[in-house]
Amino acid sequence: MVRLEPYSPTPASRAGRIFTIVAPFVMGLVCVLLSFVPFGRIVGSSLTPAFVLMAIYYWAIVRPEMFPPIAVFTVGLIFDLLSGGIIGLWAFVYVVTYAVVISQRLLLVNAPFTVFWFGFLVVAAFTGVLAWAVVSIFYGTLVPPSTLVRHMVLTVAVFPIFVMIFGRIQTRVLPGS
């Protein structure tokens, strides 16, 4: 009987495998950086959408094994460090949001796009209220929510564009899609 040699992957395939594992996390980091690029100034506005929330929602539903809680926490913490705001605010808010999304994943994983989008609307509202509550408790005052509302409305409005981009990355780059 012929004995087969044990399979050992080539360095290139190893690198490819590592890339596919870390790709959603890297996209999370890219989303953190994008959040600080002043896109709004093109039209004379200071509003930017919550890119990180879009990434967390999308990958928590589509590929939760590739976007584990530690990645969500790390992305949130880097966002906190870069924003200059309350340390741990977005790390906490995003991990809670991730837990909520994961718990409702089966409802949304194969749903039509409109349901997927509506789910994001609910999640954005939940995230906004949670963040607002934490900040208000932290500062001991009711923080005016107008900026937050505009921020979340913009995020929900541009979400379909990012679903398209993430979808392309998922089908072209990640295996088993």
Added chain:
Amino acid sequence: MDSNRTALPFREFSHRISLVFMLTLAAALLLLGRAETYVFDQARQVVTDLAAPLLEVASRPVAAARRIIERTDEYAYVFDENERLRAENARLLAWKEMALNLEARVARYEALLNVQLDPSINYVSGRAVSDAGGPFVDTVLVNVGREQGAKSGLAVVDTDGLVGRIVSTGPKASRVLLLTDLNSRVPVVIEPAHYKAVLAGDNTEWPKLEYLTNVSAVSPGDRVVTSGDGGLIPSGLPVGLVIQTNDGNLRVQTFSDRGRLDFVRVLQYEFPWQVERQDPPDVLKGPPASSSGSAASGSAAVAPGGAE
């Protein structure tokens, strides 16, 4: 038995454990963040310094796109703009005459009173390379760091007026707390009534006026400038105009527009702590024998504290 079927519940279990652990860690961080500020400040500075060059590169196409849009707008309204500038120029010429007369008069008064003039303020120019990135903070990163002479507390202005002040610096980049941020407090003076107040950001577009002693003396349209109290920010920097909101409160529309922030100046202002004693000019001293008491009080008024 299939190993995948046994691995699946275990994977789910470990995923849940990891989620609970991260939730606890994030909550602990939220509480600790307030107490242990030094460690987080250092971490924040490292992350900021790493991200600043990337953000600078990413913000260039944004600035170029904005310039194209602005240029297109300018071409579209070039005729109207020309007419407006002609009218404004005619008005400014009249103002120029008045300003020259006043300048000469002020110079005479200063010479007469031997006034100690403010030293000129050096500045470093840079670009705002990032946006706030969240709905609860109004800070931007500028590409002027410790190596270029930036340090915490320095005022940052653009062509329109005061933008904010530096709250942390790294070797290459600094963080600027904008006037609209929840933590921003700037001492200001409202002209022409010359009432002092504190401009307090509250996360809205228009900062509030706090500790205003006489609200009735201030009306919408009044000009707000820095008072220089506290010695951190130089006095007289233009801040904005007083406006009245729908609920009747007085707020300030800042001259600098956060949505159009690009090139800024970091003012390297140092409060003149070391003031040399100056005697008043002879013209103010009066006759030496009869009014020696009033001369002594005049000297104290010119050099308060008598710092050497």
